[in-house]
Amino acid sequence: MATPAVKIKRVLIANRGEIAVRIIRTLREMNIESVAVYSDADFDSQHRYLADYAVRLPGTASADTYLQIPKLLAAVASSGADAVHPGYGFLSESSEFARQVSEAGAIFIGPPPAAMDRMGNKIHARNLMAQHGVPVVPGAQAPLRDAAELKKLAHEIGYPLILKAAGGGGGRGMRVVRQDSELEAALSACQREAVAYFGNPEVFCERYIERPRHIEFQVLFDAHGNGVHLFERDCSVQRRHQKLFEEAPSLYLNEKQRADIGAKAVAAARAAGYVNAGTIEFICESPDKAYFMEMNTRIQVEHPVTEMITGLDLIAWQIRVAQGEVLPFKQSDLRPHGWAMEARINAEDPALDFAPAAGTVQAMNLPGGPFVRVDTHLYPGYRIPDAYDSMVAKVIVWANTRPEAVKRMQRALSELRLEGVQTTVPFHEALLALPAFREGDFTTKLIEEQADYWRKSFRESGGDGNEGDEGDEPTLAAVLGVLTASQQSATPIVESAPSTRPSLWNEAARREGLE
Amino acid sequence: MDLRIELNGRTHKVALPARITPGQAFALEVAGQTLSATLLPHAAVLVLRNGDGLERNVHLRRTVVSSFAGEMESQLRAEIRLGGRMHYTHATGQPDLPGHEGGQARSGSREQVVRSQITGKILKILIKKGDQTTSGQALLVIEAMKMENRVFTQLAGTVSSIGVKEGDAVSTGKELLRIKL
Known part of the structure; x- marks a missing residue:
């Protein structure tokens, strides 16, 4: 070195x-x-x-x-x-x-400021990528003039399409078009909204990816022009664009696709003049159609899954690169090893539509055992402040294969005890039991498409989907009886939180998200 | 003490001693069976024995019992590992008193208290005293952890009192307002 x-x-x-x-x-x-x-x-x-x-x-x-x-x-x-x-x-x-x-x-x-600027502006980043042969979502680079131009473009890039107001965001000023007959009305409606909301009639058009998979590649560059990718993370389990569960590698990609997209990620970072650790996010229509979405010019929440399959401490490499060290490995030296998963533990209540549930950690037990890692700042007695993000811990597991990683994550979560704070653990357990997840057949729409499944999982009594005694209800009732009675004992073991009224529920909407 | 536990729409009667001391065995009766049990709060385990020499460890991963002064019924929400799997339970428990049958026939007012389910700050109050409410109506907005949370009601009635004002800090369980049915 x-x-x-x-x-x-x-x-x-x-x-x-x-x-x-x-x-x-x-x-x-x-x-x-x-x-x-x-x-x-x-x-x-x-x-x-x-x-x-x-x-x-x-x-x-x-x-x-x-x-x-x-x-x-x-x-x-x-x-x-x-x-x-x-x-x-x-x-x-x-x-x-x-x-x-x-x-x-x-x-x-972190990266040089100039590289951050190059990747920070979405339109510039898209153009830079297109120039360097990194695929971007098919669409027009210039604003649309009229319906005739749109129709021609529509036939080039194929339906469905999305029309986007130049100044738009947050779902406003957007229109999905699925066939020729809808084109004209959609364009004029979108232009009207563009003027009304953003004071700018410019409308762009690109291919609409209905059920995308979110695949991102970790890259690592030193200051001497050497760069590698550290394989992908599958972050398709999202709720309102918030990632909840990540894994590496992804079942979605085969070895050739992994190498192809990885090479594109390296090319993308090189085009930006990137140094240090960064992430290239791709939106995938299919494993062979991965389009550049954006680059995150920093360490990511989900970096541990990459650490687990590569054996590299990414924070340590960030520091070494910042010290001017040369990367001692080439792409051909690197191979993903086994399977890693990360569950984000948020202080949110899945049964209340993920409403934030800040509170005091009254008792805590973190999972341990083989190949389990917990990154958290919690400790018993700690009061989670309501001023910042609701993510309070990450449970990360590693195993040789994906099915083993699922079992290990279930085991780890079953050990995670946090009295005083409702968390997203029941969500993760429901996810791990969901056949579509187990088979790897899911997109970023998983949570909204399976709404009934989640509602049933969170609001009704039920099990975790594993085999077990069905005749246990009286025993369960006895346990609940002990919990009720123990409230009056000298040492109550249960948290006595006042009120959860069925007449009241909350709708949470994040105003400001963390990736 | 005798308790009635409502779970999955069925009622289970559970007989327990008046006082449960952690670490000490006590007798428990359910579904015509008598079990010996020991509660270990720090380990979050309830040990059950039915006399065959096998100790059955029930893991209490997360348990919330909500009860209010003047109300007999407790709401139970618990994540319990039993019989090789995790159970998520939403149940109610109340003393099994003679002449007090059926969970619905609760005596008391026709006034429903709406409480905060989260800790945060009242951002906006969307109704005023005397307003009619309809099912699905938003009542107020509470800010917590960078999120705006709207509080809805499913009750049709009249707002009879409002116990908070905009800018107030509220904690879980705090009375927000009352709706007269």
């Missing part, structure tokens, strides 16, 4: 929660000191005390704390940190932050 150009000695982590804890762990293994920053709401968060040093960021809201570049730069200066790791979310994809960190004389553990 080449001698690093620099040796990082002290890293400030501009983040919180599980990712701050995860980064501190790697820093410790590398004999690098860690500096935590914490908001007032995170005064008792684990990362504050696990780090070697900590700096307070006065305030609670993200905008006043973890998103405040001046406060973070002041913390870099006062702590004497020589590098900054941004984690994910918050400022991790801010080229402005990366630039200011460098100008302040510290190393930004």
